[in-house]
Amino acid sequence: MAAKRDIKEKGIQWLFVGVGMASLTLLTMIMIFLFMEGLPIFSKVSVGDFVFGKLWYPTYDPPDFGILPLIVASVAVTAVSSFIAIPLGVMTAIYLAEIASSRMREIVKPVVELLAAIPSVVIGFFGMVVIAPFIQELFNIPTGLNLFNASLMLAFMSVPTICSLSEDAIFSVPVELKEASLALGATHWETIHRVTLPAALSGISTSVILGMSRAMGETMVVLMVAGGAAMLPGSIFDPVRPMPASIAAEMAEAPFRGDHYYALFATGIVLFLFTLAFNIVADYISHRYKQVGAATL
Secondary structure: OHHHHHHHHHHHHHHHHHHHHHHHHHHHHHHHHHHHHHHHHHHOOOHHHHHHOOOEEOOOOOOEEOOHHHHHHHHHHHHHHHHHHHHHHHHHHHHHHHHOOHHHHHHHHHHHHHHOOOOHHHHHHHHHHHHHHHHHHHHOOOOOOOHHHHHHHHHHHHHHHHHHHHHHHHHOOOHHHHHHHHHOOOOHHHHHHHHHHHHHHHHHHHHHHHHHHHHHHOOHHHHHHOEOOOOOOOOOOOOEOOHHHHHHHHHHHOOOOOHHHHHHHHHHHHHHHHHHHHHHHHHHHHHHHHHHHHHHO
């Protein structure tokens, strides 16, 4: 009996190892393909001119392959959407986990999680038809398809992820810690601030990471509502074109294995490196907060 159980456990272990190796192999193959298709552009333009060039006119003669406006647009849209989504998501999670009644939580939480199931194209269409005219009229600007509109829609998409995972992290804090804080004379708000949040900070950081990652890599929404202008923005009300939107909009029109084609894949390499660096930093911050939370407790 023990031998059969050991064989079964070994089989399950190797199954998980196989699945993990398959995922790693697939990711490696995608990365190799991305670099193979993107690196040839650097025989025509230097890395510095490509990354820091301010003009993106790939169909001109001669073409300009400067993706700095695309990089700035991606960073700006992610930053503004995070500035909106992180406070809303975390505060909503605190309310649901620590303040709301059980009945209110049963009503609000499914609604928040349902928002995550809305297709991005529907959110983009809502931004085009409803939000864009409203922003244009409210701020008296030439167009409502701009950086601010894209940030609002991305924040709308990120809030459910941040809220749901943050609430789970807060719920996972042992009840004994909260009871001990209250027994020592701390108020409910002091307990949330000094005990609950430090203990859940690692999980909250992870939720923020996932929310920002979704904003960084989102394609359809920014393609529909960001304005599509490959230029450096002077304000949050200027049209922009983030890297994912540029790749999605132009790949079908780029001649196969031409300079434009290679430049779009090179843009994908830059986006990949940005996302990789962002996740490495975010993982470090998450582990650091986990250690700080453990030390505080």
